[in-house]
Amino acid sequence: MGRFRLNSCANSLIALALVVGTQSSAATDDAIKVQLDAAKTGPRAVEPLTQKSIVRDYRGAWNSMAAALESNSAQPLAGPFTGEARQWLGQSVSSQQKSGLSRRYSDQNHKVEAIFYAPEGDVIELHDTADYQLQILDRGKVIHEERVTAHYVVLMTPSADRWTVRLLQSVPQF
Amino acid sequence: MRPLLRYGVVCLALSLAPAWAQDITAPKSAVAGEQVTLSIAGSGKATFYLIGPGISNTHEINLGEEIKLRGDVLRTAGDYQVVVCGDPCKSATFYVMPAKPFSISFLVHPSRVPVSQSDAVSGVAFPFDQFHNLVLAPVPISFQLASGKASLLNKTETTKSGAAWFRTASSKSAGPLQVTAAFQDISAKRVVQQVASEPCNLRLTGQRNATGILVQTEPVHDCSGNPVPDGTIVSFTANAGGVKSTVDAPIKKGIARAQMDANGAAVISGASGVVMGNELHMGAK
Secondary structure, three states, rough: HHHHHHHHHHHHHHHHHHHHHHHHHHHHHHHHHEEEEOOOOOEEEOOOHHHHHHHHHHHHHHHHHHHHHHOOOOOOHHEEEHHHHHHHHHHHHHHHHOEEEEEEEEEEEEEEEEEEEEEOOOEEEEEEEEEEEEEEEEOEEEEEEEEEEEEEEEEEEEEEOOOOOOOOEOOOOO | HHHHHHHHHHHHHHOOOOOOOEEEEEEEEEEEEOOEEEEEEEOOOEEEEEEEEOEEEEEEEOOOOOEEHHHOOOOOOOOEEEEEEEEEEEEEEEEEEEOOOOOOOOOOOEEEOOOOOOEEEEEEEEEEEEOOEEOOOOOEEEEEEOOEEEEEEEEEEEEEEEEEEEEEEOOOEEEEEEEEEEEEOOOEEEEEOOOOOOOOOOOOOEEEEEEEEEEEOOEEEOOOOOOOOOOOEEEEEEEOOOEEEEEEEEOOOOOOOOEEEOOOOOOEEEEEEOOOOEEEEEOOO
């Protein structure tokens, strides 16, 4: 019983540390570089203010994803992600919790092209060429590290106060 | 004796040392939900890691044996990283591509639309496989719009990067517009309610009664002859000797009615939206 209490106490402390860690990493949101090119978007043009919102929220989503997969906490995913993206990211977190693995994304650069913006502005498709440092850790020990250039197809939809990532699907190339 | 001892030590060391994970042979790409076989050269034991979208697991393996990854762990399209740690760790990446289209996510706007409006109805279709991966290979999506028995649109658009869309005018008749996006035996249906447009003509009639003037419209229609929906506001204005009074009345059963207070001669007009009705010249009581 005492051990259980100790464990639960330790868990609470870890959870608290994760939340604090998430908040502090949220503060370093600007460290993730996102460039958006919406010059060829159709059929609807992306207004400058909308472009700013998308850059802000896409950067926030990657920041949250990195925090979630490094700390193995699903809490940062609530808000920036919805639908399928939220589901597989949540599964990734719970799967990592079971296996003791974690992922660390750092030094992120995203070159994003808006390629489709629906006529009524209710969904936007982005192509992101992402460049980042990826570490895979087994119980805190780095077992693999590499510089990754990855391609992502992204669907974002507007919600009450932000653009949320509904689909984040990596592809070999565009 | 010494060389023999040295040989024995080397043999012992080799037999105890973990085997090296050599090359990992993985398919360049696989299909979501289908089994994948990996082969990892070498001998002895090693730790196998699989990290991908929605999956992260690890277990011990015997090098040199085939590793079969079940389809149910490869349901999400994307890149999967295989890391094998003997001494040293080796890695490989393979992609899981979406399976064939299974459903269509179909967004149609708006839900209510006035009749005879150009570019008023639009729709976007995204084909997904049975594991909810966006199908990025070109898929011909057939868009069909029908109002009653009349076909309004029937065209096929091939998806580009997973999206196909259309935009068209609403029909001339009020009523439900059936909108369908289909690919082979997969379809998604939506309904857009087409409502009458702005009133086209307002014809006013009026008569004096004990309390003033009862003014009403004839049945209000749009320019295509559709009855304007109940609840649409008609504003009646009475100008009696330079004094103006206005009453807003909703259309009920196609007609708007209002009781105006005017004992003397009055000019009464009516308007709904941008449409003005005829003027009524009512004499004094």
